[in-house]
Amino acid sequence: MPGMFGAFNRSLQPALKRARLLSGLRKTQTSWGHNVQFRGCSATSDTFHSHEDSLVIHYGGTQLHFNYVWLRDHCRSASSYNSDTNQRNLDTGSIDLTIRPEHTAVEDGHLVLTWPGGHVSTYSLSWLAENSYERKKHSVLQPRILWNSDIYKNANIPSARWDTFMSCDDELKKFLQNYLLYGIAFVEDVPATVEATEAVAQRVSLIRETTYGRMWCFTSDFSRGDSAYSQLALDRHTDTSYFQEPCGIQVFHCLKHDGTGGKTLLVDGFYAAEKLRQKSPENFELLSRVPIRHDYIENTDKHQNHMTGISPVLNVYPWNNELYQIRYNNYDRSVINTIPHGTVQRWYVAHRELTKELRRPENELWVKLSPGKVVFLDNWRIMHGRESFTGSRQLCGCYLTRDDVLSTARCFGLQA
Ligand SMILES: C[N+](C)(C)CCCC[C@H](N)C(=O)O
Ligand SMILES: O=C(O)CCC(=O)C(=O)O
Numbered sequence: 001m002p003g004m005f006g007a008f009n010r011s012l013q014p015a016l017k018r019a020r021l022l023s024g025l026r027k028t029q030t031s032w033g034h035n036v037q038f039r040g041c042s043a044t045s046d047t048f049h050s051h052e053d054s055l056v057i058h059y060g061g062t063q064l065h066f067n068y069v070w071l072r073d074h075c076r077s078a079s080s081y082n083s084d085t086n087q088r089n090l091d092t093g094s095i096d097l098t099i100r101p102e103h104t105a106v107e108d109g110h111l112v113l114t115w116p117g118g119h120v121s122t123y124s125l126s127w128l129a130e131n132s133y134e135r136k137k138h139s140v141l142q143p144r145i146l147w148n149s150d151i152y153k154n155a156n157i158p159s160a161r162w163d164t165f166m167s168c169d170d171e172l173k174k175f176l177q178n179y180l181l182y183g184i185a186f187v188e189d190v191p192a193t194v195e196a197t198e199a200v201a202q203r204v205s206l207i208r209e210t211t212y213g214r215m216w217c218f219t220s221d222f223s224r225g226d227s228a229y230s231q232l233a234l235d236r237h238t239d240t241s242y243f244q245e246p247c248g249i250q251v252f253h254c255l256k257h258d259g260t261g262g263k264t265l266l267v268d269g270f271y272a273a274e275k276l277r278q279k280s281p282e283n284f285e286l287l288s289r290v291p292i293r294h295d296y297i298e299n300t301d302k303h304q305n306h307m308t309g310i311s312p313v314l315n316v317y318p319w320n321n322e323l324y325q326i327r328y329n330n331y332d333r334s335v336i337n338t339i340p341h342g343t344v345q346r347w348y349v350a351h352r353e354l355t356k357e358l359r360r361p362e363n364e365l366w367v368k369l370s371p372g373k374v375v376f377l378d379n380w381r382i383m384h385g386r387e388s389f390t391g392s393r394q395l396c397g398c399y400l401t402r403d404d405v406l407s408t409a410r411c412f413g414l415q416a
């Protein structure tokens with residue numbers, strides 16, 4: 001313990017001055033330096049150290065830092081937190097930003113803090129570790145298996161079957177697990193109707209109504225001002241890139257096709273983007289930093305729309321660099337005027353590198369969607385496209401709200 005306080009004193013001399021300035025009350029070290037006590041068998045003198053505004057806990061071979069305001073804010077006592085509703089009772093705005101515990105102890109695997117005024121907060125060390133920045137920054141929010149066509153085919157992922165999918169929760173859980181890992185999942189033997197497709201979709205989540213409708217069923221009739229409503233081939237893309245929040249999931253069911261072509265192309269955008277990150281981190285970084293714009297402008301007799309979404313092509317969580325969303329739609333990408341002139345050339349180079357990865361033939365998974373086979377795809381990760389076609393082809397489906405799909409998955413205990 002003396003060693004610990006030695007370190008404590010040395011590192012805190014300047015801090016002490018600051019603390020005195022912040023709070024007129026803290027005149028001497030003893031009046032604000034707090035009591036430290038260890039009880040219970042696992043605690044040793046190097047279990048934790050007190051720093052200026054945080055406590056450093058040594059746990060499972062790592063140092064975990066916990067800011068004092070954070071600790072007060074995350075108190076799980078009944079007056080601070082309602083564990084029935086999982087909501088905070090405490091008014092964070094009323095916490096003294098210079099708060100320090102008056103007493104700190106580690107007892108039987110728990111950190112026990114006594115705050116000025118007598119309030120006691122208890123946290124299990126495992127809870128603290130689980131919720132620490134140090135742990136989180138090394139772990140992904142959503143584990144995924146990135147794929148090219150061989151990887152996906154060799155994985156032999158079974159499709160769910162309509163009957164069991166609709167009635168058995170375990171089947172739904174397996175389906176969601178596959179969906180989370182691969183970003184695509186199939187249900188087969190679905191009756192070739194809009195109603196059955198709607199039922200399959202609703203088994204997973206809420207349907208997200210958009211300007212295209214709730215359930216849509218479309219053919220090549222140019223009923224909307226968009227190339228999807230034609231017989232043209234469509235290169236790989238994400239949909240609704242022009243939304244502030246692009247639709248999370250897309251569901252497709254081909255109800256009928258008398259003609260040739262029309263196969264569906266699926267590409268794992270994250271596989272391509274991670275290849276880019278490995279080969280050329282600066283290009284990956286640029287695409288994840290520079291915002292660009294997508295627009296949907298429709299001006300027909302029946303439909304008037306102007307939707308805009310501004311965001312980088314690649315989106316990563318800032319704390320762990322995990323990729324969580326890709327927006328890639330060369331049809332709907334609009335005028336680039338958000339990039340300073342000195343960066344435009346580099347942006348096109350980076351975009352080209354990503355495009356090369358996305359276009360590698362080995363990354364393309366081609367499937368013929370025939371009546372009965374419903375595909376769910378993660379529109380934040382998986383790109384889709386189609387071959388041109390002849391004849392009459394009817395595709396129905398819908399978008400799902402991402403939050404509700406992920407919520408269903410988490411309620412099954414899946415990590416998402
Ligand atoms: C036909 N369906 C409703 C599925 C999609 C229409 C959206 C097409 C648009 N270009 C986009 O990529 O967002
Ligand atoms: O026709 C298809 O297979 C897909 C068209 C498309 O990209 C879409 O509807 O979003």
Ligand SMILES: [Fe+2]
Pocket residue numbers: 228237238239384
């Ligand atoms: Fe599309």
